[in-house]
Amino acid sequence: METIQLNENVFIPQIGLGTWKLDDLEVAKKCVLAAIQSGYRHIDTAMGYGNEEAVGQAIKESGIPRDQIFVTTKLSNDFRGREETLQAFEDSLKRLQMDYVDLFLIHWPAPKKYRENYVELNNETYAAMEELYALGKIRALGVSNFMKHHLEELSVKIPVSVNQIEFHPYYADWQTIQYCQQHHIVIEGYSPLGRGQILSDPLILELASLYHKTPAQICLRYAIDNHIIPLPKSQTLERIKENLDIFDFSLKETDIERLRSLSSENGKIGSHPDFADF
Incomplete structure (x- = not known):
């Protein structure tokens, strides 16, 4: 598993298992276990996903030492400010049955509940x-x-x-991506398969045939070749394994540019961070 250095002692695996919408705890646990057994060492969850407990249990049962698995969770939109953040984080640790997490994120910048003074609260939360x-x-x-x-x-x-942030061939916030890469902020891409909506695109099918890979593998490699960590989600063992099999090839620069040409504002699937209704 290839990694990217975040700070002096922290290395993040270059692909992770996303767990959004895995809200059935038994299903979530099976998926995380299958991923770890297949070679994943990076699991992404969130308070808002409702599956931290299952993720923690799967990691515990996997037999892989805790320090060999990179775990991310995120602060729910329900909490902002110092005291709420500290308490919410401790509650997350209990659900995960862990003493620490490798990466902790503020999930959304301007939740509806706090939109009027989100800047002040984000700064207090980050502190x-x-x-x-x-x-x-x-x-x-x-x-x-x-x-x-x-x-x-x-x-x-x-x-x-x-x-x-959201990233796939149909959508990319290139302004934010460029800013992050200039400031040494690693980008992770959620919905890297466009929630399945992009896998029948003619160009992606053409490249899948050319590289002898699946359309999903082309999309995941596209993220990595743009220096972005993809976080694919699947409930199918075969696809969980398939999504990991992307480190034996790279896309040619001309093909990366062709895929970039598919990106547009109309391709965005998720909510806009400034106007999300939650």
């Missing part, structure tokens, strides 16, 4: 995360769904290591 980092309970700090202007509004002592 609380820095406290947890100093205590060794978080190994790297980050954000999710932050656009360029959200990042510029954030005041930090410990640099943001990761920004997790």
Whole structure:
């Protein structure tokens, strides 16, 4: 498994298992176990996914030492500010049955509940995360769904290591991606398969045939070749294994450019960070 360095002692695997919508705890546990057994060493969850308990149990039962698995969770939109953040984080640790997480993210920048003063609350929240980092309970700090202007509004002592945003051939926020890469913020891409909507695209099918790979593998490799960590999700063992089999080839630059040409604002699947109704 290839990795990317986040800070002095933290290396993040270059692909992770996404667990969004795996809200059936037994199914979530089976998927995480299958992924770990297939070679995944990076699991992404969130308070809002409702499956931290299953993720923690799967990791515990896998037999793989905790320090060999990179675990990410995220702060729910229900919590902001110092005290709420500290308590919510401790509750996450209990559900995960862990003493620390490798990466902790603010899930959304401007939740509806806090939109009027989100900048002040994000700064207070991030400062609380820095406290947890100093205590060794978080190994790297980050954000999710932050656009360029959200990042510029954030005041930090410990640099943001990761920004997790939507990314796939039909959609990319290139302005934010460029800003992050210029500031040494690693991008993680959620919905890297466009929730399945892009896998029948003629260009992706053409490239799958050319490289003797599946359409999903082309999309995941496209993320990696853009220096982005993909977080695919699957409930099928065969596809979980298939999604990992992307480190034996690279896309030619001309093919990367052809895939980039598919990207447009109309290709966005998820909510807009500034206007999400939650």
